[in-house]
Amino acid sequence: MEDIVSLCKRRGFIFQGSEIYGGLAGTWDYGPLGVTLKRNITNLWWKMFVEDRDDMFGVDAAILMNQKVWQASGHTTGFNDPLVECSECKTRLRQDHIENDKCPNCGKVGKFSEPRQFNMMFKTSVGPVEDESSTSYLRPETAQGIFTNFKNVVDSIYPDFPFGMAQVGKAFRNEISPRDFVFRGREFEQMEIEYFVEEKDWEADFEKWKGEFYKWFEAIGLPKSMVHELDVPESDRAHYSKKTIDFEFDFPFGKSELYGLAYRTDFDLKNHEKSSGKKLQYTPKEGGQPFVPHVIEPTFGVDRTILAVLVACYKEDEVNGEKRSFLALPDALAPVQYVVSPLVKNKPELVKKAREVYGAMKKKYGAVLWDDNSNVGKRYRRADEIGVPKCITIDFDTLEDDAVTVRDRDTTKQTRVKISEL
RNA sequence: GCGGGUGUAGUACAACGGUUAGUAUAUAAGUUUUCCAAACUUGGGACGGGAGUUCGAUUCUCCCCACCCGCACCA
DSSP states (O other), rough: OOHHHHHHHHHEEEEEEEEGTTTTTTTTEEHHHHHHHHHHHHHHHHHHIITTTTTTEOEEEEEEEEEEHHHHHHHHTEEEEEEBBBTHHHHHHHEGGGGGTTTTTOBBBOOOOOOOOOOOOEEEOSSSSSSSSGGGEEEEOOOOHHHHTTTHHHHHHOOOOSSSEEEEEEEEOOOOBBTTTTBBBBBEEEEEEEEEEOGGGGGHHHHHHHHHHHHHHHHHTOOOGEEEEEEOGGGGGGGGEEEEEEEEEEEEEEEEEEEEEEEEEEEHHHHHHHOOOOOBBBOTTSSSOOEEEOEEEEEEEEEHHHHHHHHHEEEEETTEEEEEEEOOOOTTTOSOEEEESSSSSOOOOHHHHHHHHHHHHHHSOEEEOOOOOOOHHHHHHHHHHHTTTTEEOOTHHHHHOOOOOOOOEETTTEEEEGGGGG
């Protein structure tokens, strides 16, 4: 973990938020390479789950929502956990988890402090006047922005059934203790789908979505052996869910939740119907009664994905007896696709030719870096560390045969390729 | 939020109640270099923040902030 945190800082992937002021707990900023890695991940996800399908529709809802949304979803009550502390063993517990005033940790009775409120939502005030009616929250999940737009999408797109809605965006939770680098932050990004199904089909669709997760794991290079399914027992499930599977990943700090797949029933749409007075139903095109769909929710944390990818791809080996560390990122995720260099930098004709190749590659692929620092071996190592799949070196032969050396990150093998075929 | 620990260049570390805070690496400029971290020269770069003790604090004390470990929490 220390290697990864250090690498992220040194090479411009991820920095501590507000660092020059001593930081702000639970916030992280993405640097030049990090933001590209992140975009590559969200773009790949969007392509796979939205663009490549004809049953999925994207939205990008506002982070601020009418406070009634959070009342209907149960967040203003369910997210407000009164905590008490046992004065004997200093354990902090949710008040509603205590039976008979007895501490489940040390067994002492009647030793609890007064309950303190812990609101997991960031409260804010919308508009110039701060009063109760102006209170809103930074959304603690992106899902509600999908439910509140269900009717809009049905009315504007007329989708066939079943269909889903997808969203990538920020969510905020005032975590009691942010931990483990970007794993648990107070501000984070989610890639979320609400897939609407008929109640009778939920189990089959749940299984289908489980399969989709494994396609995704493969696409981003997470080995199956590092992923574990956890069938979340009822006592640990959210109030709305009848079945939840956590996909846990072997992080350096232990096996922890990476993604979740939940069957949310019709809990959300039903509550929003009741609360808003609007019909949130789907009318079958082939005729039949309008109904409130049930929901399968696959949810993917972006920041956790980045951490998992870095963990899975961080490798060390030896080249000519020297230790080498590299990121074996899948091509689709690598923030830099190619590094172009002249073999040596004090020969103008080499540099000129290399600049030409660099210019052409940059124009075509965008994520291409120029590097003429030091010697070729060092440049390879530096490129390895940030996961560049291929390095291109222009040498003296290039001036004769218009071919270059292409060196592979994972195998360190070199091949000769014509410039026209790059 | 509780208990414990840590905080010194970008990174990883060192030293010190007192002259110019050191090493490696990274980085910048230059010389050199014909395929996997070569060498040399030169340059820039740090005591997390604030109080206190002291003639003098990066060093000791307290508070704050952040990070790490454990506990609890994680809708």
